[in-house]
Amino acid sequence: MTQFVPTSPLQRGIWFNEQLVALGSAYTVAVTAHLRGPVDVGRLARACTALAARHPLLTAGCHNLDGLPWLAVGEHPLTLAVEPAADGTVRERVERACRTRFDLSAGPLARVWWFPLGNGGGVLVLAAHHLIVDGRSKDILLRDLADRYGPDAPAVAAQPAGPGYTMPPEHLVVAATEYWWRNPPRPVELPRDGGVRPGDTVVRALTPRTRTRLAEAAVALDATRFELLLTVLANCLAPDDGPTSIAIELSVRTPADADRIGMYVNELPLTLPTPPTGSYAAALTTVRAGLRELYAHRTVPLAMCRPGTRPFLATAAVSVSYRRIAPGPVFAGVATTVDWSAFNGVARNALHVMIADGEQTHVTFQFPASAGARRRADALIDRVLVVLDRSLTAPQATLVRPQEEPPPWT
Template sequence: MTEVSPVQHGIWINELAGAGSAYHMPLVIRLDAPVDEGALAKACAAVVERHPLLGMAFAESDGVPRLVPAQRPPALSREEQPGPFDLARGPLVRFTLAGDTLRVVAHHAVFDGHSKQVLVTDLLAAYRGEVLPPLPPAGPREAPAGDARAFWEARWRVPGEVIVPGGLLRSRRAGEGRVLEFPLEVPELDGLTRFEVLMAALHAVLAAYGNATVCTAIDLSTRTPAEEGHIGPFVNELPLFSEPTPGVPFARFAQALRAELREIYRHRRVPLARAVRGLKPHAALAPVSVSYRRGDDDERVDWLAFNGAVRGALQLQLLDGRRGIAASLRYDAAELPDPEPVVADLRALLAKVAGDPSIPLAAPRPVVADGPATVPAGSAVAVDGDDPLLAGITAIWEEVLQLSPVEPHDDIFDLGGHSLTITQIIARMRKRLDIEIELDDFFDNPTIAGVLGVIRR
């Protein structure tokens, strides 16, 4: 058995909560006809042998997951394999051939955006008959927390709802999504990368809608040179906060945002859950998130194939290639029925910046946000001191948290609990008390009183 990384544990937690296909990472490869199916099957096997993480599964014991070999190895198939991955059985990659098109779907628990390029390169090399040598071991997957705790203590706040035209974005869960694909023209500005210009434009647009503090979650690669050729989840999601000031020249705001990003990069290998006490697990760190990578935009490969889902309310995936930036906007239609106005505003601002980088940031303008009314936080649940489950549940909490006493209305996150302690508590409640409680119910009711309320309702 192999211990899972914090990133893998977070993904596993959200899968238990019902992520559907949100962590599926598909790509579509168009091969030259006729396809040698036998050679392709061998190539798929060679890729899995070179990257054994693809052939793993998650085994859970007492609420703690471990990586183990899948019950069956991945293999090329002509039948589409619908539905979510079974993480407990594996494997965590699917190869499906239809005519001259190969569809590969890997699970984010063992895969990231850069892994797509690695897989395509290795797969096509093996298909040509080249021998893929074993890879040297990758380095440590995370850095010591060090001063990341102090860094995030001064910056972290729980991301709030985001005002956009026609919607109010709150979701940080995984669920069914829709997609809007479009090209993005991002100007080259002195001293700024295209990613930095794009992030500054996105933050400026969101501020113009009336969001005084803007937060977007960003996926940052944690790869080192030793891990360049490896497949795996070498990525960390971190928040980028800003408070755009109306009238400030765009270029100056973008430079300030660049400086903040550079500070964040220093801590990119430390999972936020290790640096922020009481961080609640969510499929998305904020309602709006961005994933950006440079890469090959070979027309034979659909690098941004849609998985039918979204994490959070709005997820912008970007591929910066030789022909420009391709954008895939995944969104929750229940919170944002029409993303076109947001896209139009972003593209319009980028066009203006291309003509004059010193244009002032716009003052907030009223927008119509038709999201549902905010649901108030639940009040404290009354506890019956004679409830026969109270003592048993309290004992398990104190045992897992290694803390006593734990009172009925103590919030587990305030006590230093996190997703791993919650899964351990759930597992022990199931085993000892024959109680089953869903992760979502636990996250929404993170006290002993709240858990009892869920059980008794």
């Protein structure tokens, strides 16, 4: 039975952008899991069905009703597509699945693939439109899918299918409007040619030594891991003159939403004075103060504060997302390796930095594809890690500015 549920202001912003131009896979959110060992495909398919029962949003379609989007929950079953692939072709097929373009008018908004390999294992891909999932949703979905694959799957109630996030109260909108009047943003407008740019990506993992220093510095400097990492990024990405604007993906989840999938992310730009001067600890203080001021307005979409703002894919040319990832998931009887930063193949701004911080810490740069951009991104991400390690080791020392050729996104 189909149930129509309203969308939140954040969801309506995504939907509106999709109506204006062809965005391809710009709003596709994907996660992949390499399962090594004998996998029972029938049990995996049944787990997908149980997953959809737990999270009804996975069965939704989207319809325009009197000029507003509504989610039609129960319109599309979530099924497991099994596509045998040789070792030489599985990577290409996985990339294609991660870059799926979801048609909002036709549906479905979520899909699951299983690419079996000759050893009894394979690669699992779960992809969905950003209208119904965010980064935290990937953790929830893989964990719940693994639980339902096990022999003793828990019997739990379905999560509500509503938007979760609701309209912020008027006093918060007024306060946010005053804040953005003092700090006018410059969002990245939708492409005027009606399309998005192909993207490329480079990935690095923090060494165990750097992760240890990160944990120690968080205690010594009374800062979050995100604040420590963002301070170094802001330093390395800052232009030689003028302020730095970095869009921050902020969660608007409440404790009641902890186990629900959905779109609970509000991206807002943070403006910092540049170039940073003094020590890393001093720059950290500036970044922390700017973040704390921004956090007060995290529940208010930017478009609500600035009438006439053009539709945008990002609220700044450079954006950053950070997620703490819990251990797991554990699929019974098989070893699991998860790629939490699966790339959808599209560059939505000049540079997007993804930080996945769990049992390992991976930093991913996503940027418009070109031969020169990849070379510069490789050099810059390596430089960021060098400056990070040096800054964590001696936080009172002068913060070092990169000397290499500046990347195009600065």
